[in-house]
Amino acid sequence: MISYLPLVFVFPLIGFLILAFGRGRLSENLAAIVGVGSVGLSAATTAYVGYDFLTHLPASGAYVVPLWTWMSVGSFNVEFALKLDGLSLTMLSVITGVGFLIHLFASWYMRGDDGYGRFLSYMNLFVASMLFLVLGDDLLFLYFGWEGVGLCSYLLIGFWYKDAANGAAARKAFVITRVGDTFMAIALFILYREFGTLNIDELQRLAPQAWAVGAPLATATAMLLLGGAVGKSAQLPLQTWLPDAMAGPTPVSALIHAATMVTAGVYLIARTHVLFELSPVAMQWVGGIGAVTLLLAGFTALMQTDIKKILAYSTMSQIGYMFLAEGAGAYQPAVFHLMTHAFFKALLFLSSGSVILAMHHEQDIFKMGGLYKKIPFVFACMLIGTLALTAFPFTSGYFSKDEILDQAYLTGHYELWAAGLFGAFLTAVYSFRLIFITFFGPERWRQAQAHGHGHGHDDHGHSAGEPHGAHTLDHHIPLAILLVLAVVGGYIHLPLSAVLPEAHIAGGDHGPAYIAHLPFVASMAGLVVSWLLFHQFPQVPAALARGAATAWIGTLWKNAWGFDWLYDALFKAPFVWAARINRNDFIDGLIGLIPAGLRGAASLATATQTGGLRWYAAVAGAGLCLLIAVVALH
């Protein structure tokens, strides 16, 4: 049955080809059937293969399906081979399962768009590339998928290409992740030089034999791989592209920039965890980057007004939790959180898409308000998603986040634990701020309406300004299923123990009992603070915005700590400057001096040919004198 594995990516690829070549010729319905159906078939294949895998567990923990040899040069051999183990099966299920639901939702969301078929074709290509990434048995095959998802992310962020700002956001995303990818490529060079292979299993077998724990080369390699991971997963210091990526259509944000691609860094670290464990320094960096990112992103989310940007910073922050867990050696909780996060964040993004359409393409939460009466089902989805995000007891996020904090504490990473705990408080504050401002409080859209601020994009025939809900099944079903998953997803048991080690917990030390309850307390505190600040006493944040010091901090948070400004000044501006001043290629000018010099010499020589006899005689005489002088002095 395992031989059906390639079908998992073959279906989306065929879907991509049909849609790409049928652009403009397929009707919307036909395009939807192809685009959504291909991912559906892929999900069905995953279920079938996954069932077979779990019932006939291989002795080695993994099945490998070789396809063909990609390159074989001397000792450099790279196979296209698919590897199915507990980790890739988990990723496969998330990608095809959540991916299918998002495709279904997208087929509703994108109705009426000029590029309907093109959109679904990119989405299909993305799914196929993401599957390469997680099925690749070899780091170069993984890199193949890794770059492929980057390209699809670029294409989908810039999908509405007529607005140049979207194109700029897309390029930013691609280039910044490319910086990380290049670090990763250098890691591959080192690994090949040292071990003569890029096969992941081989590397994980050979590396501990050749490298002592803490060896400089091991640290360099792990840090370079981490560079790739932080680029893709939008962690410090390569995080700045993710908020801009929200320029893409909302299903893209749900699929690529929440559920799947941005978690690729987490996957990479889990997949190559043996290499990371050889470098305690790198492990500290993994955890530290996660902790700092989750806090910085949490503060930034507090000050955003765009509903999608709040969710984007929240994603960044939640991935920070996954990195934090991996830094503490708790890979299984990290991957567990990856899955639950995919459920509830996809739910949140899709619901926010529904909110945005209901508000006639309005994304500013301060132009919303009181929506719970207007779109109750979407409100329920958003609320459940938020509860899961804030780890409310017995939702999916509760199990995974609790496990992360628990293990961070038990493995003695107290500083990571403390950061995570404070992060839980922040998460609750910014998440419920979104809920309170969007769904409760005054109906601010009525004022906007009064000001004649109705948006022109109303495709659904309602009077401008009045929020309107969706009523079709292709909208409800994906949300409903994700809603259920966001609640019960925590009860899923992942088959990871054969792939990823348990965290090293010092013998039986479980710490004081109250430790386990602190995350809940922090979340509840956050909820209460949020309720006070953004619902009961909205004059307080308004007053803070007027104070000089607090306003400065607010601006800093709102601009995500000024990283964009810093990178523009450090990298972009000098590059553009260098390119601009050298537009005409100064080397051409330098070489142009040769013919200019020749021409000058020629005209000098020409000038000597005056035709005057006296001048010739004088020159001849002077030459003779010079000759005599030279001979005499010699």
Place this chain on the structure above:
Amino acid sequence: MILVWLILIPFIGGLLSWQAERYSRGLPRWIALLTMVSVLGTSIWLWATGDYSITGTGFAAAAGQTPSWTIEFQAQWIPSIGASFHLGLDGLSLLLVVLTNLIGVLAIACSWKEIERNVGFFHLNLLWNLGGVVGIFLALDMFLFFFFWEMMLVPMFFLIALWGHNIPGGKGRVYAAIKFFIYTQASGFLMLVSILAMVFLHQQATGKLSFDYHDLLNTPMGAQVEWWLMLGFFGAFAVKMPVVPFHTWLPDAHGQAPTAGSVDLAGILLKTAAYGLLRFGIPFFPHASAAFAPVAMWLGVVGIIYGAVVAFSQTDIKRFVAYTSISHMGFIVIGIYAGTEQALQGVVVQMIAHGLSAGALFILCGEIYERLHTRDISKMGGLWSRFPNLPPILLFFSAASLGLPGLGNFVGEFLILVGSFDAAPVVTIIAASGLILAAVYSLYLVQRALHGAPQPLPEGVQLNKQGLLKDLSKRELVMMLSLMALLMGLGLYPQIVMDTAKAPVQAVQTIYKAATTPSVVAVTGANP
């Protein structure tokens, strides 16, 4: 004899299509196309039926055995100076001959509508140029090699000077043609001096006057002499490659050349330099080349970065592609001088992949120019809503250019880098930053040309009934789709190329290795 025909058929076809213009305007095109299709077919047939596991370069000669070639041809030519008409084919030359003929077919196809004046004489020049390049790839006699090397320049000169464009603000097609000619002539002269010096050294040592490749390999020479002669060869090839700072003829030539000329230049003429280094530069002067390697590799790095930065700020789309070519060629320089098997195979794949992708980009430039009457990128903008098919195709080749895995360019660049890392880690790491810069300039092009709101149309350009510009014709679509298929094939299954190039690549690597570690006896055909 088949090798002679490979060279001769284009020459005859050129003469025929020149004369055919008397009868009809279309006839020269058809004759030229048939000519190139027939030689392309022949070379593919040679590929399918030949045994390319042997090579004449390198260790066979070094070990004193008679070098063997898959196909060899020798005839008397000018016995008084020891020059003979000696041709040989191995895997490396075969691949480049196939590439030349393929690009030749494309060059003719893409000029179908563009060239209206002197159609016959145009095709004469184009075919003679192609025949000359095939000669370069087959020649095993240095006199013959030099003959072809110079011979292909003249038709190229005419292609630029007679059918080129005079871009407003540019320096004119004649200026560009003369610049191209002087650069390549001057550098070719350096090579001629080196060849003659080698021939005399060889005569001194053995008493035999010969220009033959087999004879001249292992010419005894002192380290100092080897160094200077190597520089002569390197100079010629560095200008042709082109290596920064000898590159400035290329943007001008591309800027003014007709589409077919640019396709030809980028697709194959630049590759003659890489071929020359692999076939002659390194085997003739292994020790000097090994000593020179660090300098050459740094020049490669400079080329990668410099080309990328200058490309970013270009507004003429053809000059843009020209500078990206300079950047991509930097990888080839690094790979050649790294000298490992992976790097050298990467060079071979990169040569073919760049030939295909840069060729395609120049054809697209021509197609855009034909429709918009401008090559100024800043006047494009929003083309995505103007054509159904051209924009995604441009996007595809931009993705190839930025090194997307799955396409040939990635395989080439990755193999070069992974193969060079052991020899020169610092160079490799800096060169890898070229991957970032390639993304920057490629996507910037896509942004400026395709994305954004549609720009007002330049004067005299009309939209059709659907509110679009005229999209690619069937002829143009077939060209583009076949190039896309080839690049994907090269990206997903490069083995078919690398198996063919394996023997020559291993030979070069063996020579190189023997030069860097003199005590090690070369092991025939073994992997490192």
